Amino acid sequence: MVFVVRAQDVSTAGLHQPVNVNDAVVTGGVLRTQVLHDSLMMNTATGRMEKTPVVVDYLDVPVDKLGSKPEEAIEAAKVARRSAMRRASASSSLDYGDYYSGVAYYLYTFNYPSIDKHGNRIILSSLMAFPYFTESNWNDGYRFNNIVIGCHCTITSNKECPSLYPSGGFFQSDVNMMQYYASWGKGVRKDKDDPAYYNVLIMPDYEGYGVTKDRPHPYLYQELTARQVIDGVRYGIALFKHGRFTGKNESVSPQWAQSSDAFRYGKYFSVGASQGGSVAMAVQRFIEQNNLTEELPFKGSICADGPYDPVATLRYYMREATVSGHKAGELTMPVAIALIIKGMLDTNPLMMKYKPTDFFSQLFLDTGILTIIADKQYPSLEMTTDDVKAHLKSLSKNEKYKDMLTSDGRAKLEYVLTPRGWDYMTKLAEYKELPDYEEMNDLISALESNNLTKGWIPQNPVCLFHSLHDTVVPYDNCVSARDAFNNKVTFYLDDRSTNSDHIDACTDFMFSAVRTSPDIKFIRTLFNYGNNQYSPYNN
Numbered sequence: 001m002v003f004v005v006r007a008q009d010v011s012t013a014g015l016h017q018p019v020n021v022n023d024a025v026v027t028g029g030v031l032r033t034q035v036l037h038d039s040l041m042m043n044t045a046t047g048r049m050e051k052t053p054v055v056v057d058y059l060d061v062p063v064d065k066l067g068s069k070p071e072e073a074i075e076a077a078k079v080a081r082r083s084a085m086r087r088a089s090a091s092s093s094l095d096y097g098d099y100y101s102g103v104a105y106y107l108y109t110f111n112y113p114s115i116d117k118h119g120n121r122i123i124l125s126s127l128m129a130f131p132y133f134t135e136s137n138w139n140d141g142y143r144f145n146n147i148v149i150g151c152h153c154t155i156t157s158n159k160e161c162p163s164l165y166p167s168g169g170f171f172q173s174d175v176n177m178m179q180y181y182a183s184w185g186k187g188v189r190k191d192k193d194d195p196a197y198y199n200v201l202i203m204p205d206y207e208g209y210g211v212t213k214d215r216p217h218p219y220l221y222q223e224l225t226a227r228q229v230i231d232g233v234r235y236g237i238a239l240f241k242h243g244r245f246t247g248k249n250e251s252v253s254p255q256w257a258q259s260s261d262a263f264r265y266g267k268y269f270s271v272g273a274s275q276g277g278s279v280a281m282a283v284q285r286f287i288e289q290n291n292l293t294e295e296l297p298f299k300g301s302i303c304a305d306g307p308y309d310p311v312a313t314l315r316y317y318m319r320e321a322t323v324s325g326h327k328a329g330e331l332t333m334p335v336a337i338a339l340i341i342k343g344m345l346d347t348n349p350l351m352m353k354y355k356p357t358d359f360f361s362q363l364f365l366d367t368g369i370l371t372i373i374a375d376k377q378y379p380s381l382e383m384t385t386d387d388v389k390a391h392l393k394s395l396s397k398n399e400k401y402k403d404m405l406t407s408d409g410r411a412k413l414e415y416v417l418t419p420r421g422w423d424y425m426t427k428l429a430e431y432k433e434l435p436d437y438e439e440m441n442d443l444i445s446a447l448e449s450n451n452l453t454k455g456w457i458p459q460n461p462v463c464l465f466h467s468l469h470d471t472v473v474p475y476d477n478c479v480s481a482r483d484a485f486n487n488k489v490t491f492y493l494d495d496r497s498t499n500s501d502h503i504d505a506c507t508d509f510m511f512s513a514v515r516t517s518p519d520i521k522f523i524r525t526l527f528n529y530g531n532n533q534y535s536p537y538n539n
Helices: 070-088 135-139 162-167 174-182 222-241 275-289 310-317 335-347 369-377 385-395 419-429 438-448 476-485 502-510 518-526
Strands: 025-043 048-062 100-115 121-131 147-151 200-204 268-273 298-304 462-465 491-494
Touching: 025 162, 100 162, 100 174, 100 222, 121 162, 121 174, 121 222, 147 174, 147 222, 147 275, 162 174, 174 200, 174 268, 174 502, 200 222, 222 275, 268 275, 268 502, 268 518, 275 298, 298 502, 298 518, 310 335, 310 419, 310 438, 310 476, 335 369, 335 385, 335 438, 369 385, 419 438, 462 476, 462 518, 476 491, 491 518, 502 518
Parallel strands: 147 200, 147 268, 268 298, 298 462, 462 491
Antiparallel strands: 025 048, 025 100, 100 121, 121 200
C-alpha cells in the first residue's frame, strides 16, 4: 500500500513580501537579572566537589519602570533582594558567600499575524529575548551574535507556553534554558564571540497557546507550525530593528540594532527538543524549500528527541525494545498518542470526516484525556503532561481501568485503540499486508504527510541528539533522519550523553550545572567555534 509522503500544503501568501512592523504589537516586557550563589556540586568530569555558581532566583524589573537609567533601577531592586535572601539563608550550612548578580537580558512578548490551516489571517503570540548591553559593553566589542529560532516542547497546558514565562515558569524547562542563548552565559560572562550566547531569541507559542488558547493546537502539522514560527521570527526581527521595545522614557530595543555591525555573525538557526526538535527541523525545511535563505541566512537546526517520523514511532510502540526496556503494546506517555491522532483529526484534510471514536476505545475516551487537552483555555482545568500522567495513575486504581492502565500511569495500546485499530497496528508493526480499514489508511497517510525524513534533502547541517532509552519518541526517529540525510549534509550525532527516558533526556540536552550541555556544544559545532565541539558524523 502506498501512502502520501509529501508535506501538507500550506499557503505561502505574503511569505516573500516585507512584513509591516505595524502589524505586530509588543504586549509586555521585563529586564531579567539572575541572582547567583556559590554552592558545592559534583563535577562529573573530575569526580570532585567544586564551588559552582548556581542561579537561585531571578530579579525582574518591568521595562515601564526602568526610567532613563536602567542600571539604577536594577541596582536598587538587587540591594533589597540580596538582603532578603541573605537573611532567609543565614543558617544554611551551604553558605559560601554573598549573593551576586548574574547575567541580564530583556524578555518581551509580542503578537503577530500569520495564517491558519485554511490560509486565513490569525494573530499569534511569542516570547523574545535579547541581551542587556550598555554603552560600555558595546564599546568593548560586545555584539548580538545570531538569531535563535526557539521551538518549544510538547505542552498540554497554556501556562507552560513561552509568552507566559516572564511571570513564572519551571527553571529546567526548555523555555527557561533557551533564554541562556540571549544571555552572557550560565553565571559567568562568556567570550564575546561565543555563538551560543549574546543572541536574539524568538520563541513563538504555536497556534493553540497564548492568545489562541481557545483554538486546537495542530499537533505535528509540521508545515503549518513551521510557517507560523517563521512568521513570528520575521515580525520579531522587524520589531527589534525598528526599536519597538520601549521602557518608560526610552527605547530599550537596542539603539545599536540599526547599526551595520549590530550582529557579529547574523545567522539564523533553529533549536528544540521533543516536539520542538521536530519543529526545528520543519523550520529548516520550510526556509530551504521556500527560498527564504537570503532573508534568513540559515546555519542549521539542532534537534533533540523529536518525532520526525510519526509512523516509525507507532511501529515502535508495538514491539519490545531491549535497550530502552520498552514493552510491546505499551504507552509510556499515553497523552502522546491522544495528541498525535487529535492533531490529525483537527488539521489534516484526510481526517476531517472522522471522529475520535473511529480510533479510540470508549474506555480510553472515558478517562477524559481529549477533554483535558482541549481544556487548556480554562486555568482551573488545564493540566501539564505530568498532571495528565498523575491523573491516569489515579484512575488505574479504578476497577474499570485495570486492564488498560498501570499503577505508574502507562497504558496498554490494545485497550486504547478500537479493535480495528489494534489489528491494523499489529500488522503494520510486523510489516504484514494491511487490512483495508479506511480510517487507519487515512491516519497513516496523514502522518506520512508530516514525515520530515522524506521529500527533501537539507542544504544546511542538521544536528541530532537522541536518547537510546527514549520510549515516548523512540530512537527510530533519529535513525530515520540519519539514514535519509546521510552523506547529503554534514551531520553531528550524539546518542551517548544520556541514559534517560524522554522527558529527562530532553532536560539532559539543555541543562547541566557542571559541564557543557549538548545544545551548547552543537551550537559551537555549527559555527566551528573553539574546542568544545562534536566530531562530524558521515558514515
